[in-house]
Amino acid sequence: MVFKNTKLSSNGMACATCHTGGGSYQKSFAMPFPHKVEMAAGTYGLNSIHLDEAIQMCMAGPMAAKPFDWKSPDLANLVAFMTEEQKKFAKR
Ligand code: HEC
Incomplete structure (x- = not known):
């Protein structure tokens, strides 16, 4: 439900x-x-990020919203x- 919430x-x-x-992932999502x-490297100069940080990045960037409270x-x-999703993506 959260994933689909506009x-x-x-x-x-x-x-x-x-x-x-x-969709919209690069191969890195399988790792x-x-x-x-x-996107994190290019926009924020971060060479390695965790999953929660990737989500917050998409909140601040593509979603044009405030990141979630941690x-x-x-x-x-x-x-979760x-x-x-990542397991399914890695199996493709
Ligand atoms: C407008 C399109 C768009 C929306 C909306 C969006 N994203 Fe993304 N997302 C991207 C793009 C583009 C990337 C960067 C891919 C890259 O640089 O490798 C990305 C990257 C990610 C990654 C990291 C993938 C990896 O390589 O490890 C995750 C996780 C992610 N998004 C989750 C989310 C979540 C959760 C939301 C909703 C809160 C969301 N995204 C909303 C386009 C979007």
């Missing part, structure tokens, strides 16, 4: 708008975290969900 963004997007069916994500249940739920 109200989390300020621009009508949901995580699912870009990432349904493994265990922490790892290099091009203790928010939505962030915890997304970390994205871990499952």
Whole structure:
């Protein structure tokens, strides 16, 4: 539900708008975290990030929203969900 929630963004997007069916990721998503994500390296100069940080990056960037409070249940739920998405992605 959080993955599909367009109200989390300020621009009508949901995580699912870009990432349904493994879309918008590069090969890096198949690797265990922490790892290099091009967008984080290019935009923030971070050469290695954790999964929760990748989610916060997409909140601040593509979702044009405030990042989650680090203790928010939505962030915890997304970390759990994205871990499952990552397993599917790695098997493709
Ligand atoms: C407008 C499209 C868009 C939206 C909306 C979006 N993302 Fe992303 N996401 C991207 C792009 C582009 C990248 C960077 C890919 C790269 O540089 O390798 C990315 C990267 C990521 C990564 C890191 C992938 C890796 O290589 O490890 C994760 C995890 C992620 N997004 C989760 C989310 C979540 C969760 C949301 C919703 C809160 C979200 N994204 C919203 C486009 C989007």
